[in-house]
Amino acid sequence: MPDAIFADPRLALVYDAFDGARDDLTAYAGIADELGADRILDVGCGTGCLAILLAAKGRSVVGVDPAEASLAVAKAKDGAAGVTWLHGDATTVGAIDADLAVMTGNVAQVFLTDDDWARTLRGIRGALRPHGHLVFETRRPERRAWEDWAADPARLTLDVPGIGPVEQRREVTGVSLPLVSFRYTYRFLSDGAVLTSDSTLRFRGRDEVAASLAAQGYRVLDVREAPDRPGREFVFVAERPPG
Template sequence: MTAPALLLAERGIEVIGIDPAGASLEVARAKPGGDRVRRVHGDVTALPPPRVDPATMTANVARAIIDPEAWRDTLRGAHTVLRSGGRPVSETRDPVRRAWEEWNREESHRVTDVPGVGAVESRGEATEVSGPLVAFRWTYVLGADGQVLTSDSTLRFRERREVEADLDGSGLTVEEVRDAPGRPGRELVFVVRRPRTGGERSGDPTASGGRCHPAKVRTRSRTLSTLITVLTTTAATVVAQRLTRSPMIRLRAVKTSRGTSAKGTPKDSTT
């Protein structure tokens, strides 16, 4: 959520970032310029009443919503907060690519130098594949004291036709499905629109030729909503506080079968 939100806020666009993981919000607020973004602790249902122009889910977060009903609630929530003609934009990994077969300890190994923490060694590997669900584990070793952190997560890989059907069922119209820039064949990017209603005002920036122009959004002080809906649980740990100070780590707390642990994800994570 942090990088896109800050780039947009720097252009004078009002941005709302939503995340149910409190630790992630702490990391985002600590970034330079983080105070320019309004951040809400919760999910899409926590968004305040004002309607927004576009809504986005980034970093493949759609895969983290594994419960079908929670996924449909998210899409219905996006439909609710969007203005007439507004656009939700999201991406997800294409299951045809079978990316999880590359998630192993050898190919995922990274060492990240984290100021204030030292070298952080990380490895990730898929642990189970059951239909569209892929479970995986990340292991982190803090070089300063050798402390080991583990994070177990499960992702849902949805086929293109399934996502299109869910969007349609939520009252949203799929206009285009693209490859992600620089990653052809790996990800599906869905460009969607909320259909216009008869009560739409002529001043709506999306009303001109069916396009939403960033310049018009900026000059009219419209609200741009960046909706991040990773279903995670916050943990207040000493490690989280240490990693929060680093610009290299995006931290979230992850609830696992063994309890709750802190997860720091290097920017070039393979998942």
């Protein structure tokens, strides 16, 4: 079940405003260029920012997400017609001979159990062509990002076009490593409505991620820094070998 921030229609409409400038997306577009990827699968595409960016460069792009409200936002954007949108997850895509699959933001960390993560990796592997690539980011556990979140409640009010002023507040609600839970509370000042979204992420170490990829038949080619968050994340570049 997707978190409310993605699945609730009213929250999905304000997601992009609070997500801010997606500086990380340029890096993924650069990786697609580096790997010569023409057919790309965006797993957990959300409101479609990366999928639309990649499609605008002439690539064939499939965006898949389990949250219908987020997909509705994505489909309403300029350039959305250039993307094939699927309601589902990596396990439902099937064999599409993708050159590259990506998971941006926190997508790789929403799979809380080993089984869910393994199923996701298998689903992506099945969607890739032989020698296709999987690229994703995941937060470094040793950086202990949750401590920064707890120290900064990140109360922010934005005037969202077409909606009006909305206040967002974040709080960490639980730390039981490797799981960290947090809550976003949104107050719509135009009518006083208050909506909350609870999330939990799993923090996997570098060796654990590498082992999980190997177990599902991938070959890890590189582990990089996230250029927009140096020292905070790993960016894994893996290949699906033939067979």
